[in-house]
Amino acid sequence: MSARLKSGLIPYLLSLPTALWLGAFFVVPLAAILALALMTGNSIDGWTLTWNFGIFGDAVSTYSTQFGRSFLYGGISTAVALVTMYPVAYWIAFHGGRFKSVLLFLLLLPFFVSFVIRIIAWQFILADNGIILGALKDIGLLPENTHVLSTPFAVVAGLTYDALPFMLLPLYVALQRIDRGHVEAAADLYASASERFRSVILPLSAPGIYAGIVLVAITNIGDYVSAAILGGPSTTMIGNIIQTQYVNNANYPIASALALILMVTLLLAMAVYARVFGTRTLQEHVT
Numbered sequence: 089m090s091a092r093l094k095s096g097l098i099p100y101l102l103s104l105p106t107a108l109w110l111g112a113f114f115v116v117p118l119a120a121i122l123a124l125a126l127m128t129g130n131s132i133d134g135w136t137l138t139w140n141f142g143i144f145g146d147a148v149s150t151y152s153t154q155f156g157r158s159f160l161y162g163g164i165s166t167a168v169a170l171v172t173m174y175p176v177a178y179w180i181a182f183h184g185g186r187f188k189s190v191l192l193f194l195l196l197l198p199f200f201v202s203f204v205i206r207i208i209a210w211q212f213i214l215a216d217n218g219i220i221l222g223a224l225k226d227i228g229l230l231p232e233n234t235h236v237l238s239t240p241f242a243v244v245a246g247l248t249y250d251a252l253p254f255m256l257l258p259l260y261v262a263l264q265r266i267d268r269g270h271v272e273a274a275a276d277l278y279a280s281a282s283e284r285f286r287s288v289i290l291p292l293s294a295p296g297i298y299a300g301i302v303l304v305a306i307t308n309i310g311d312y313v314s315a316a317i318l319g320g321p322s323t324t325m326i327g328n329i330i331q332t333q334y335v336n337n338a339n340y341p342i343a344s345a346l347a348l349i350l351m352v353t354l355l356l357a358m359a360v361y362a363r364v365f366g367t368r369t370l371q372e373h374v375t
Contacts, residue, residue: 125344135340147345151329155353158325161240162309165247169255169304170297172248177256177296178289181263192260199253207317210246211237214318238320246314254307255300262296263289302361306354326350 125143127135148155180191198206212218214236217225224230236242266289274284312327319325326346334343 121344121348125341125348127341131338131340140341143341143345144349147342147349151326151346154324154326154329155350157323158309158327158350159357161244161247161315161323161325162305162311165244165251165308166255166301166304168244168248169251170300173252173255173300174259174297177259177263181260181266188264192256195256196253203250204313204317206250207246207313210242210249211317214242214245237318238323240319240323242318243315243323243325246318247308247311250311250314251304251308254303258299258303259293259296262293262299266292298362302358306358309354310350 123137124135126137126139126141128138128140129135176195180188184191213220215221216235216237221230221234221236225232225234270288270292271284274288279287310327312325312331315323315325315328316331327350330343330346330350333339333346
């Protein structure tokens with residue numbers, strides 16, 4: 089074997105363990121889900137692969153409302169998390185001083201508790217006679233019939249709360265990496281504080297914004313725990329439908345089809361987002 093051929097094979101040999109790992113734990117399960125979606129039958133008589141591609145159209149037409157609701161709730165919670173966490177990450181990165189690590193730890197400390205427990209805690213907080221609504225009703229600031237649980241607000245609040253660390257950390261890392269010399273140079277050129285932020289800090293933090301939006305959007309759109317605990321029949325998300333069809337109804341083909349549709353839709357949405365609002369495009373538009 090020639091030296092040129094050996095050198096050409098080295099990159100493929102180095103990537104072979106990763107390829108085998110992805111093949112075993114991503115491609116094979118994905119193929120199994122696709123095969124299951126194309127089957128017909130029932131859990132008693134068994135399932136038969138009949139290449140029922142029509143199930144995808146039926147799934148979309150039947151659960152289009154839940155798909156739209158999932159993207160709506162996921163989009164709102166992502167936007168709220170970004171608007172909330174960007175000032176926090178900015179202050180810690182630029183003004184936290186030697187207490188940066190302590191401040192980050194204190195902000196992330198509640199999220200060491202189980203996700204389900206934290207969402208159940210929100211159920212108690214938002215209860216009709218809970219510590220917030222109950223107190224406000226007692227002093228007459230809210231009517232007695234005020235109800236928050238099982239509303240879109242409660243679900244979006246739960247999704248946003250769970251998304252905060254996923255948005256905070258990428259933003260903080262991006263802001264922390266900004267060379268302070270660039271900001272000082274803009275100040276030397278008589279740029280105001282708002283101009284320095286708009287022309288220097290925001291474009292240079294674009295990778296963190298991009299990463300935070302991707303992490304939070306993908307997580308929240310596919311979430312089903314917040315809607316199950318804080319929501320009701322009118323706030324059902326597509327994740328709840330998948331969980332119900334798979335666990336309760338044993339309707340594995342429709343659950344698999346919905347999961348594949350959600351995954352493909354998210355991949356296409358992220359591809360369009362990366363194409364239109366990628367970090368380079370964002371920097372060009374801001375500057």
